[in-house]
Amino acid sequence: FNCIPIYLTLHPETRLEQINSVSLWSCLIIFVFYALQGIAVYVVWAGTVDTDFLNNLSVDHEGYVFFFQPWVSTMTQFFICIACFGAIPIFAYESRTNLHAILLDVRDMWRKRTLARTNVFQELSEDVPNVQEMKVNEDSDSVEDDPLLYPPFNETYVQQQTLTVRVLEGSFLCVSAALVALTVRDLNLCLTLAGATYSCYMCFFLPSGVYIAAVSKMENHRKLSTYDIVLKWIAVFSIAYGTMISVAGIVTTFL
Secondary structure (H helix, E strand, O other): HHHHHHHHHHOOOHHHHHHHHHHHHHHHHHHHHHHHHHHHHHHHHHOOOOOOOOHOOOOOOOOOOOOOOHHHHHHHHHHHHHHHHHHHHHHHHHEEEHHHHHHHHHHHHHHHHHHHOOOOHHHHHHOOOOHHOOOOOOOOHHHHOOOOOOOOHHHHHHHOOOOHHHHHHHHHHHHHHHHHHHHOOHHHHHHHHHHHHHHHHHHHHHHHHHHHHHHHOOOOOOOOOOHHHHHHHHHHHHHHHHHHHHHHHHHHHOO
């Protein structure tokens, strides 16, 4: 979900090539890390692994195979718990910024619809130059240098984040997360539901949907190359496959 912000931080002339390397290496490193971690966990605990990982380090747990002193096990659990609490501000910041962006998008969409209904949008469009009719400046190497087409990233976005807005959005997220943690005792239930909804959306629906929408808006979308057509069908298959996983995960959660 940070792909677009990272893309905008790269140099305009080389970002198209750099983003491929950044995405590839990021996904590869994360895959290797989590794969090794998962294999190591199941090699040690096998079928006795608990959904709450802290319980796996308890001396009285059936899958505990270490020969350390009890205080070492307790201290390890303590440090893992502190590390999890230390990660809360990071996740809270990312969640709040994403929530703020979603709220702004919803507000902008509502404003556009309201303006269209009152015909004000049509009057304003006569004074605003059409983006498709704007020509690239001869002194500019790329249209991305035009501030009208590509304004500085997050300039308006940051200015709209007042202290009151930050407190309200952050408090809502923290309170809602605390209520879920207090009411839902099965951690596996939360992980399964998150994987069936948010993870499927981020991994399957969003990338595939963005690619299909981008291809359909191309001027020569009816004359796509074989490579683009293959990618388009892969995106369609990804959406269908993600839908199956999402439905199966939701059904597994509530049944």
